[in-house]
Amino acid sequence: MIIVFLCFLVLSPSVVDAQCTCEGSRQTLVDFYTALGGAKWKQTWPVTDASSSVCNFYGVTCTSGDITGIDLDRNWLRGTLPASLSSLTRLQSFSVVYNGVMGTMPAAWGAALSSLTSLNLQDNLMTGSLPSELAGWTSITYVNIYNNSFSGTFPSQLSAWTTLQTIYLGYNDFSGTFPPELSAWSSIQTFSCSGNSFTGQLPSSWSSWSKLQSFRLSESLIGGTIPSSFSAWSLV
Numbered sequence: 576m577i578i579v580f581l582c583f584l585v586l587s588p589s590v591v592d593a594q595c596t597c598e599g600s601r602q603t604l605v606d607f608y609t610a611l612g613g614a615k616w617k618q619t620w621p622v623t624d625a626s627s628s629v630c631n632f633y634g635v636t637c638t639s640g641d642i643t644g645i646d647l648d649r650n651w652l653r654g655t656l657p658a659s660l661s662s663l664t665r666l667q668s669f670s671v672v673y674n675g676v677m678g679t680m681p682a683a684w685g686a687a688l689s690s691l692t693s694l695n696l697q698d699n700l701m702t703g704s705l706p707s708e709l710a711g712w713t714s715i716t717y718v719n720i721y722n723n724s725f726s727g728t729f730p731s732q733l734s735a736w737t738t739l740q741t742i743y744l745g746y747n748d749f750s751g752t753f754p755p756e757l758s759a760w761s762s763i764q765t766f767s768c769s770g771n772s773f774t775g776q777l778p779s780s781w782s783s784w785s786k787l788q789s790f791r792l793s794e795s796l797i798g799g800t801i802p803s804s805f806s807a808w809s810l811v
C-alpha cells in the first residue's frame with residue numbers, strides 16, 4: 576500500500592510541475608512553437624493549457640532553471656527560426672533534423688547562444704548565408720547543416736569555433752574559396768563539404784588540423800587531392 580502511494584507521488588503531474596524551474600522561458604518557447612507551426616507537430620506542446628509545465632514539453636530539457644536542450648527531430652516543424660530563441664542563453668543542444676524549417680539563420684542566435692555545443696539542422700529547407708555573428712558560438716563542438724539550401728561564402732569569422740570537432744556542410748549551395756583562417760579549428764576531427772560549389776585550392780594553412788580523421792571534399796574543388804604537405808593529417 577505504501578509503495579503504491581509513493582509511486583503515485585512520483586508520477587503525479589502536479590508534483591513534477593512544482594519542480595519545473597524553467598517557467599520563465601515559457602513565452603520564448605511559445606513564440607518558437609508559433610513560428611514553427613506547433614499546432615500541427617507530430618508531438619505537440621500543450622501551450623494553451625495553463626496547468627502544463629514547460630519541463631514536460633516534448634523534446635525540451637530544463638536544467639537548473641534554464642532550457643539547455645531542444646530536440647524536435649522528425650516532428651513536422653514548418654516555418655522559420657525566431658530570433659527570440661536567442662534569449663535561451665544557456666541552450667547547449669538544438670536539433671531539428673528532417674523537418675520543414677526554412678528561412679535564414681538568425682544572426683541574433685550568434686553572440687547570445689555562447690553555451691551552444693551542438694546544432695543539428697540536417698534535412699531542412701534553410702536558405703541564405705551563415706551570419707558571421709555565429710562566431711559567438713565559442714563552445715561549439717558539433718555543427719550539422721547537411722542538405723539545406725544555405726548559400727554564399729563560408730564566413731572567415733567562424734574560425735572562432737576553435738572547439739569544433741565535427742562539421743557537416745554537404746548538400747548546400749555554398750560557393751567561393753575556403754577561408755585560410757579556419758586553420759584555427761585545432762579540434763576538428765570530421766570535415767564534410769561535398770555537394771557544394773566551393774572553388775580553389777585547399778588552403779595550405781589547414782595542414783595544421785592535426786586531429787583530423789575524416790575529410791570529404793566538394794567535387795568541384797580544383798585540384799581536389801590532398802597535398803603531401805598535409806602530413807599532420809592522420810586520416811582513417
Ligand SMILES: *[C@@H]1O[C@H](CO)[C@@H](O)[C@H](O)[C@H]1NC(C)=O
Binds near residue numbers: 673699746
Ligand atoms: C534532403 O532532405 C530531403 C527531405 O527534406 C530528403 O527527401 C532528401 O533525400 C535529402 N537529400 C539528401 C541528399 O540527403
